Amino acid sequence: MVDAAARRAFVACSRSNAVVAVDLDRRRTEWRSPVGREPIPVVLDLPARRLFTADARSDTVTVVDADSGTRLAQVPVGAYPAGLGHHPGLRRVFSGDTAAGTVTALDADHARVIGTVPAELGAGSIAVDTSRDRAYCANFMSASVTVFDAATLRPLGRIAVPEGPCKVVVDPVSDRLYVAGSLHGTITRFCLRTGANLGELVVERAPVGMCVSPDGRWLYVCNRGAGTVSVLDTFRGTESHRITVGDGPGDCALDPVTGRLLVSNAGSGTLTIVDRPWLPGPPARAFHPVVGHPLPEFALPDLRTGRIRTTREWAEKKYVINFFASW
Template identity: 30%
Template sequence: MTARVALAALGLVLAGAARADEAFVTNQNGDDLTVFDLAAGKAVATIPIGGRPAGIAVSADGSRAYVTSPEGKYVTVLDTAKRSSLGRIPVEGGPLGVAVHPSGQPLYVADWYSQHILVVDPASKAVTARYDVGKSPSGLAVTPDGKFLLSADRDSNQVSVVDAGTGRRVAEIKVGERPFGVTIDAKGERAYTANVGSNDVSVIDLSARAVVGTVKVGERPYAVGLANGRGFVSDQYEEQVSVFDLATLKPVAEIPVGAYPEGVEASLDGRLIYVACWEANTVAVIDTETLKVISELATGDGPRAFGRFVRKTP
């Protein structure tokens, strides 16, 4: 652990910083989840999860968070306000990526070992359907209007587009090699996949259902965050975040962070980017204007935060 971790509380008192955000960070090696008050820059709770937690999805209204445990074969439901568990939902296979519909239900869970997405009713805690996708589905994302579900099918080198109303797959979009994380912009116009095999990001026009650009980044990109007109890509093997311009798709910067960066998400005002660094046991906080790391937050053991992990408090 470096001395910079102690600066976390100081770095986030800057004027205009996101003051109502919390982060729910899964710690895979520690079998738990750390809750951060991001305005104060400190951990405020640790919630036991078990089963090597990895994926995380905070609901659009911020009231719930859902955590996948690949080895436990379950999803843990969290009451975010009370920072406590509401129980587990047993699922099959290897649950990894997770997303929740903008309405709050259903929940979508990627089964890493099969070619389908599990559809889960959080109220009844039951799997209600299975949607066919490609091999080894990993990252999931739902369009802001709730009409379509995207699945990054790692071993098929594609993104499956599923009609969320019918469950029918309506498109298979070829992307780079081994897509892992997938992120949709706020307008629902473009999606971005981090391709761990080809060391690039595929840019997808969702209306055309076609790749319209490719951005070279560092080695083994894991996920993409979007803020301030830029894309922020966690490069696992480079210990950095690659930054590119969303309009031109040109590279902008490479920002050193902790070892093995994984989950990436922006603050709700877009002024900060949070990066979970698995081997450093930190979350790096990046100013999206200066493109500098302004603080680091100490996590539990092995933070992954794969998915949507930032929540706005009431």
């Protein structure tokens, strides 16, 4: 999550139970705020200058001052909240409660629960179409997306999607909804106006995070299982290129000032910053064709004893073989 004016990025660190503020210009940590256990997403409410985190293992949403990092409140929600949505105009934050199969609506100004929306098992990521006051909640275990009215909290329908929907993103420019299917490595596209399915795009393993460029041209997809970001050209409906990032990339955001892509890497505990992410980088280093394959069996004499040594002696062990000329 990026605060462009303050030149900060906010990262939810699920393994450290904290939110970290990063100075984007100096590229260093400004402050670290403890929240609930296993914070997964974070959203920024600019009008109140507050951060909201969904603390999955605490069944809470924590509210933090975006400028100082001071914890302001902790609000109980449904079981295992793993996703957040935000409608700044309605002054609401929505929590996708995975184990409860519900969406909890919170008043962003008063940090209190104002209602609950029935969803389905695995409710998590939430995207909001602010022009129509509609919200979309991905239900990971139910292969569906729940649609509801963000103002009245009335359920509006259900969209069937491929198994394991992990992230939903609304693009107001192209009027599309993007759904990342983590189990099949696909991105499904829907028209927001008509609800029509516009087809799927294939990415790498376990896509779990996404963001879209301000002009709607580029969709960036975090492939957690591959350590890459797929860059999709939404105009052509193809993958343009892939960017290698850290281990286990979980989500991403764009800095609207510089256009740089920020990727939070859960596996390596790092933040990758990519300049001009819409352009392909240098070609990846080519690996020898045997890299990644089992070591062929062979036997060689021991120079000290003359005994024949084989690779089977070190099966399932790590070792270094140094081949050199003996002349």
